[in-house]
Amino acid sequence: MSALKAICVLSGPGSDSITGVISFLQDGQGPTIVKGEIKGLKPGKHGFHIHALGDTTNGCMSTGPHYNPKNLEHGAPEDEVRHAGDLGNIIAGDDGIAKISLKDVHIPLGGAHSIVGRAVVVHADPDDLGKGGHELSKSTGNAGARVACGIIGFQAAA
Numbered sequence: 001m002s003a004l005k006a007i008c009v010l011s012g013p014g015s016d017s018i019t020g021v022i023s024f025l026q027d028g029q030g031p032t033i034v035k036g037e038i039k040g041l042k043p044g045k046h047g048f049h050i051h052a053l054g055d056t057t058n059g060c061m062s063t064g065p066h067y068n069p070k071n072l073e074h075g076a077p078e079d080e081v082r083h084a085g086d087l088g089n090i091i092a093g094d095d096g097i098a099k100i101s102l103k104d105v106h107i108p109l110g111g112a113h114s115i116v117g118r119a120v121v122v123h124a125d126p127d128d129l130g131k132g133g134h135e136l137s138k139s140t141g142n143a144g145a146r147v148a149c150g151i152i153g154f155q156a157a158a
Contacts, residue, residue, distance in 0.1 A: 004109040005156065008152045019040060022150070023036055031103040034100055038097070040096050041122070043093060047127035048127070050121075052119075068084060069084055073130060118151075122149070
């Protein structure tokens with residue numbers, strides 16, 4: 001299988017809009033490499049997830065829950081038990097910019113569990129990685145409001 005490439009252009013509501021571009025690259029059956037930059041965030045940690053639906057008709061709320069094809073509890077990216085879409089936290093510097101660079105085996109760009117056509121969502125608050133003890137910890141990581149999102153789509157092959 002040749003390399004697959006996908007892209008997601010993020011935006012948030014309002015005049016202080018959050019913007020960003022996230023690229024995805026998967027070579028054969030290997031992990032998916034995720035790289036990008038998001039601007040306009042409040043400094044600190046923000047939950048960063050793949051959500052189930054590529055629907056933004058009602059803003060980021062239409063993207064549904066975290067992508068979870070195996071019906072597992074929420075967790076950290078390194079946990080054995082986690083949603084496929086649980087990518088943990090990104091960290092914005094004092095300049096409001098978060099740079100993303102990660103690899104993940106649970107978010108393929110092809111096959112039955114492809115993330116293409118789904119959405120990336122950035123949250124207002126840190127993801128507690130399922131360990132916070134809050135009633136939402138095991139479902140959402142208690143990461144707060146959805147401040148930016150975008151739909152993942154294919155790019156030309158690498």
